[in-house]
Amino acid sequence: MKNLRQITGALFFGAVLFVALWAILTAVRNDFSGARSAVEISETISESASSYSKMALLSMKEPDARLAMPVKGIRTKQIADTWGAARSNGRAHSGQDIFAKRGTPVFSATEGYVLRVGESDLGGKVVFVLGAGGRRYYYAHLDDFAPELKAGDFVTTDTLLGYVGTTGNAKNTPPHLHFGVYGTSGALNPLTLLADRT
Secondary structure (H helix, E strand, O other), rough: OOOHHHHHHHHHHHHHHHHHHHHHHHHHHHHHHHOOHHHHHHHHHHHHHHHHHHHHHHHHHOOOOEEEEEEEEOHHHHOOOOOEOOOOOOEEEEOOEEEEEOOOEEEEEEEEEEEEEEEHHHOOOEEEEEEEOOOEEEEEEEEEOOOOOOOOOEEOOOOOOEEEEOOHOOOOOOOOEEEEEEEEEEEEHHOOOOOOOO
């Protein structure tokens, strides 16, 4: 298992370096228009390379054994286990729905780096966070994002990501956060990892 994690970490590190180089080359090519100075381009490249290398190192660490409850004021015993429940188009639920009042703050469940802040048809407003061991944490159906949250940001369990909502395919449901955890072998049941915030 340890060897598999090391191999996975090395592959992820290589992929991150490739993406970093591609992003750097794209930024340099696009910035030859003269809109930005060489110093600004150099700073952007340095920041990107630093974030990607930190993500790669994080992916080689042991995954978190426990995760902080992402929805403020909710305890694990309040969550009805929806793992594996039937969903539309023959899908099975690969996360946990954490119900709370619309606008309830959603925090990162772990330390890591924001991979994506955006929108999708199913998830609506979503945030992806990369954590230790290369795990990806998925926060979906957000009503809105935390101000100025962006890809590459370092987050802790005290970092606000957004607010509980009903975006995406949750528009006809009570407000909730769909929380997903994805490891190297696929989706994991978040409820087995969640712990109440102190």
